[in-house]
Amino acid sequence: MSESPVHGSGGPGRSPTAAVLGVALVVVSVVGVLNQAVGESSALHVPTYVVTLLGKYACYALLAVALDLVWGYLGILSLGHGAFFALGGYAMGMHLMREIGPRGVYGHPVLPDFMVFLDWKTLPWYWHGFDSFAFALVMVVLVPAALAFVFGWLAFRSRVTGVYLSIMTQALTYALMLAFFRNEMGFGGNNGLTDFKDVLGLDLQSDATRVGLFVCSTMALAAGYLLARGIVRSRLGRVVTAIRDGEGRVRSLGYRPERYKLFVFTVSAAMAGVAGALYVPQVGIINPGEFAPLSSIELVVWVAVGGRGTLHGAALGAVLVNYAKTWLTGTYPEVWLFALGAMFVVVTLVLPRGIVGLAATTRAAWARRVTGASRAPGEVVP
Amino acid sequence: MSLVGPEVHTPTLLYLDGVSVSFDGFKAIDGLSLVVDETELRCVIGPNGAGKTTMMDIITGRTRPDTGRVEYADGVDLTRCDESEIANLGIGRKFQKPTVFEHHTVDDNLELALAGRRSVAASLRFALGPEDRDRIDELLATVNLRGLRHRLAGTLSHGQKQWLEIGMLLAQRPRLLLVDEPVAGMTAQETERTAELLVGLATDHAVVVVEHDMEFVRSIARKVTVLHQGRVLAEGPMSVIQDDPLVNAVYLGE
């Protein structure tokens, strides 16, 4: 809550936009240089797989920021945000499949391998246009946003809220998962889309492309963060948090909460789609597993751990939890789910405001002890 | 409006006729009729379950009546409007339980309530202008919260929240104010100030007050409507109502 109520307090002489972009640029150039220019023998060399890992984390962080916008500020616990991420990923995956062209195993000039395998003769209508990168980029944003818009329009108009809405978002992603598992859908069924070769003519396996994707992901994260921050700090942001705290009251002031919700939900879905689109070329595959309810709910814990209602907290949580996941699934694979489960319980019981909230509380407590001042105003535990 | 003198009967602002609504067979409002003029202070009293809050819900569009007419100003049919439309028509409401945005500052609460365009696009571009600031300052002075303007509303006392909500109500610049139990939880001093405020407002607004505190009602009331079992039991000046044997039997006598 430390961020949302305060507006216009960016501090004199400090542009947050420049600061965020500056940090992103520094990170990007340092990692890029350490990978490309510093020799492999050097202790400072960053191997390419680490660069890709960081790129993935950036995508996750963008996804977490998107979810936080909806959960932390709008108060809607979406258990289906993974669906928007996956749809963005599929849109990009479809472009990458078309990019393979005749280099597939079956060597068909147009049809992706899995369609040849299914004995399909022509490209389904919804695959047309994806040979164009620009078209794919538009779809990356448009498809998740359209789904969010339709779903949100129906749900918010009839005032479905709270856990009902959460369960419905879960049902949404579950239904999509079942649908995408079907071969007849034309998205590669169980195996999804994979074996990508290149993007914009650049080999996906090359170090330079991987660094490039990492740079794109980090810049997208910075842009997404700034966009979300702009929304949160506008009057719209204040209306949105007011909706979270008292929707009926906002309505009686003459606002239409459903339109505000729809706007934020749709923007958030589009951001999640972009995150998915950047994620797919880095991991080299997109399959229906991304729609699994568990994936969506896992990202809720990122935000919860970092601290919901604070955008930087969400991003931080995504990176930390995923670092823990990378480490644990590598070292003690059976422990990961225990750890994840425990995280859910501990965060909700002990750390309702996440790491960022804990830091703020500790800082405030420390400041109180030093100055002997009473509880700082604005220190409200939600 | 200002051309019309206070003695002259002012035009009707709100008109309810034969309104009924029932929940699961229980008639919460049963053939209720009510007329409120453009500038008047009306007190609505009645025992628990008389339908006072449901009446407000119907006027503000939270509840749809089963039958009956609800008209506003120049014949706007309120039963066809939704809550936000009704709010934008100039009907403001203060809820029974003070509902302010606890995680917003006092300033922000008032700013959200300020009259103006309510669309998504407008609020995305919105910037606080000098008139808005003046208006907020003025409101803060009116509800006596100037020193607390940067506090989170959640940290205010009960009475302060009540006032903040009255301030938010005023910020909307409504023509009709529906005020549900405004002095609950207020100190005697605060109550007195609230009474003054409401009486002052009634000179150029229509104010409908639902209140349990009979002392308070006596101090402000000019015209009182007594509800009982979802219908109007009696209506008239406080002095007449007080002596009505029927009213005393169901309500005042206890």
Added chain:
Amino acid sequence: MNHIIRHRHRRWLVRGLLGCVLALVGPILGATETRADFEAALAGLDARDFADKLRAIAEVARSGDPRSETVLAAMLDGRLAVTRAGGRLVVLPAEHGDAVDVRSGAPVPGLGARQTSRVRINNRLRGVLRDAIASLRLASPDRVVRLDAARALVGGVDASSLGTLRDALEAEGDAEVRGVLEVALAMAEARSDDVDTRLAAVRAMAGSLRPEVRGLLREMGDEERESDPRVRSAARDALDAIEAEVALYGHLSSLYFGVSLGSVLLLAAVGLAITFGVMGVINMAHGEMVMLGAYTTYVVQTLLPDALEISLLVALPLAFLVAGLVGVLMERGIIRHLYGRPLETLLATFGVSLVLQQTVRTVFSPLNRSVSTPQWMSGALEINPVLAFTYNRLYIIAFSIMVLLALVVLLRRTRFGLEMRAVTQNRAMASAMGIRTSRVDAMTFGLGCGIAGLAGVALSQLTNVGPNMGQAYIVDSFMVVVFGGVGNLLGTFVGAMTLGIVSKLLEPATGTVLAKILVLVSIIVFIQRRPRGLFALSGRAAEA
């Protein structure tokens, strides 16, 4: 009584008729010379000449001796043999055991293939033997034996045994057996050269649901196989009528599966109706409570391998206790601290569900475990050749309704139910009246979880028992509760049945996955229209 009289009547009829027509076979029951005839005829079975064998078979069959069927069946199986030493006729064992002397019925130990020579038969004899055995069985006093025999004859009757069949039909008093025999006869007569006979056969076959009949009628409707246009059109009409009936039974079958799925959903959702509907707690670990119940069944069967028949009865209370105890611990440890924060409760209980899944994976295995079905739950209640109700599903339907009724009684008629309703309606008031609300909370939550455990026992009889089994039902169960209207057991019942039946009725047309998607989407749309479910409360309270 009536049954016995009819039975006697039938026997008399058989004896009289068979005596008159001197059919190929037919037991002459009660005849004094039976024994001698039988024993004399037996010698001929091993004759060198096949014509003699044929005659001997007829005599054995006609003798009416109770041993005749065994002997002829053994001969058909190639298990009738003659000892090399002594020339005794014996029946060799089908798998292991001792050979049995035909005349004395005594076991003859130590007989191997070397000590005997088998009685040889050819295809013609096989046919005759089959007819003879069928006829013997058709004349059996036991209705079930006759019915089985009649069923075995359908589609396999050739012209030579038409007479047998006609006689048996005339002698038959039981309507069901008669029905089967008529079909068998008609199928044989359908191959007749006479057009009228064929037409009559088509008429006789009309309405039969046996798959062979449909095959035959299809042939008879085919221009290349059937020359007569009247027969063709009659066959087509009959086939259409039958197929319409089969389709109807197909729907009935779908309906049964729907009710069965509905009852499973009901079991899973009834617990949720308590924890979510009554207490307002979203328990994402509810599916794992079901899983715990199923694993309890597995453990019970593993620990008591000899008590399979009663294992489920043992597992039921244990599953209730295990899941209920875990529920109480969850409530005391976690949920209690999160009342009034539904979204946080959802997340915390989801965490618990992950931990429980991983625990089961670690303790047992990530793979599915197999749980056995007791004898009394196996098999199916066969209504007709195209419709059968499996017993395990029937039991589960009955069980789910029992659980629901028990719960209604518990809520309405017991002190605990009263306290539970009091606490959920007005916590402060209940507390003021001396009800220990925190204890009631824990017990209520435990009850909901315990019922999920019961659901697990039932589910172990239908699906695989694995760490992920709870996940498969959790979304559906929430849909049921939300669809039916929160806090309403009748709504839960109607919701579960609607969901189950609609899914299963859709499946034949759309496939399983698409049916599931359609159901999910329509519930999403439904909740948009009626956010409070089917049996919603209306009014101020509901809008708050």
